[in-house]
Amino acid sequence: MVSKNQWRAISIVLAVVLLLAAFMTGLTGIADGISPVGEVRDDYASFKKELDTLSDNEKALADGKAEYAEKKAAYDEQQAAYNEKYKQYEAADKKYNEDVLSYNQQLIAYNVGKNQFNSSGAQSAVSSGRAQLDSGWSSYNEGKAAYDQLSSAISELEAKHVPHWMALKIVGGKAGIDLTDSYISDMKAQLDSAYAQLQQGEAGLTQAQQQIDSAQAQLSGMKQEIESGPAKLDADGQSVADTKAELDKEKEALDAKAEELSVYEDIAEKVERSRESLIDEGYGTAERTTEELLSSAGKHESALHRDYLKALISFIVTYAAHLLAVAAAAAALILLSKKQTSRAFKLAAIGAALGAVSVVASLVYGDIDTLAFAAAVLAALGVGLSIGISSEE
Numbered sequence: 001m002v003s004k005n006q007w008r009a010i011s012i013v014l015a016v017v018l019l020l021a022a023f024m025t026g027l028t029g030i031a032d033g034i035s036p037v038g039e040v041r042d043d044y045a046s047f048k049k050e051l052d053t054l055s056d057n058e059k060a061l062a063d064g065k066a067e068y069a070e071k072k073a074a075y076d077e078q079q080a081a082y083n084e085k086y087k088q089y090e091a092a093d094k095k096y097n098e099d100v101l102s103y104n105q106q107l108i109a110y111n112v113g114k115n116q117f118n119s120s121g122a123q124s125a126v127s128s129g130r131a132q133l134d135s136g137w138s139s140y141n142e143g144k145a146a147y148d149q150l151s152s153a154i155s156e157l158e159a160k161h162v163p164h165w166m167a168l169k170i171v172g173g174k175a176g177i178d179l180t181d182s183y184i185s186d187m188k189a190q191l192d193s194a195y196a197q198l199q200q201g202e203a204g205l206t207q208a209q210q211q212i213d214s215a216q217a218q219l220s221g222m223k224q225e226i227e228s229g230p231a232k233l234d235a236d237g238q239s240v241a242d243t244k245a246e247l248d249k250e251k252e253a254l255d256a257k258a259e260e261l262s263v264y265e266d267i268a269e270k271v272e273r274s275r276e277s278l279i280d281e282g283y284g285t286a287e288r289t290t291e292e293l294l295s296s297a298g299k300h301e302s303a304l305h306r307d308y309l310k311a312l313i314s315f316i317v318t319y320a321a322h323l324l325a326v327a328a329a330a331a332a333l334i335l336l337s338k339k340q341t342s343r344a345f346k347l348a349a350i351g352a353a354l355g356a357v358s359v360v361a362s363l364v365y366g367d368i369d370t371l372a373f374a375a376a377v378l379a380a381l382g383v384g385l386s387i388g389i390s391s392e393e
Helices: 004-120 122-159 164-175 181-280 290-337 341-365 371-392
Strands: none
Touching: 004 181, 004 290, 122 164, 122 181, 181 290
C-alpha cells in the first residue's frame, strides 16, 4: 500500500514536471494564440473601417452636393464654349495651312512663268518684227510717194489738155522709164498689196504685244500678291498661334476644375462600390438607401466587435491565469521546501483557483487549457499532504 509520504513525493514530482510543461505550453500558447486573435481583430477593424469610410463619404456627398452641382453646371458651360472655340481654331489652322500651300504653289507658278517668259524671247521677236514693219512702211512710203508723183504729173499735163498717151511719154521720159497704163496699174497693185501685208503685220504685231503686255501684267499681279503673301501669312500664323495659346490656358483652367470635380466624383464612385459590396454581402438591396445599408451592416459590425472582445479577453484571461497559476504553484513548492507550509498552502490554493479560471476562460476562447490547473492541483495536493504528515508527527 502506498503511504502518504509516497503520495506526497509523487504529487510534488508530477507537479514539478507539469509546472515545467505548463510554463512552456503557456509561452507557446501565447505565441500561437496571438495570430487568431489578430485575425478576429483585423476582420472587425477592416469591416468597421469599410463602414466608417462609407459613412464619411456619404456625408461628404450630401454636404458637397449643391456646390458640386453648381460647379459642374459652370464647368459644362465653359467646356462647351471651349469646344466651340477649338472648332473655330481648327478651321482657322486648316485655312492657314491651305493658304501656305496655295502661296507656295503660286510662288512656283510665278517663277516658272517668269522663267518661261524671259526665255521665250517674245519681246525681242516683237521688237524685231517692229523693225521689219518699219522698214516695210518706209519702202511702201517711198513707193507710194513715187506713185503719187507720177500720177500727179500725169494729171497736171492732162489738165493742160495734153493727151493721155503723150502725158505718159513726157512723164516717163522725165522719170527715165517706159511709163504705160499697165506699169501704173501694176505699181498701184503692188502698193495696195504691200499696204495690206503691212496692215496685217501691224495687226499681228499688235496682238503679240497685247499678249506680252497681258503676260507681264499677270506676272506683275502675281508678284504683288507674292510680295504681300509672307506678311499676311505671318500675321495669320501668329493669330492662329495666339489663339492656340489662349485655348491652352483655358484648357489648363478647365483641367483644374475637372480635377476639383473629380474629387467629388471619386467619392461618389467609392460610395457606389461600397454599396455594391454591402449588397453582395446580403445587407440589403439596391433600392435601400445608404443609411439603411449602414444600419443593417452595423449589426454585423457589433457582432464582430463582440467576437473580438470575447476572443481578446478570453485569450488574456486564459494565459494570464495560466502563467499566474504556474507561478503561484511554483512559489508554493519553493515555500514548502523552506518549511513555510501555511503560506505554501495559500499560494497552492491560489494557483489551483487561477488554474480553474484558466480552464474556464480557455473554454470560451475555444482551446481548452487544463495543464496549469492540473499542475496547480498536484502542487496543492503535495502541500496538503505535507501539512497532514507534519501534523501527525
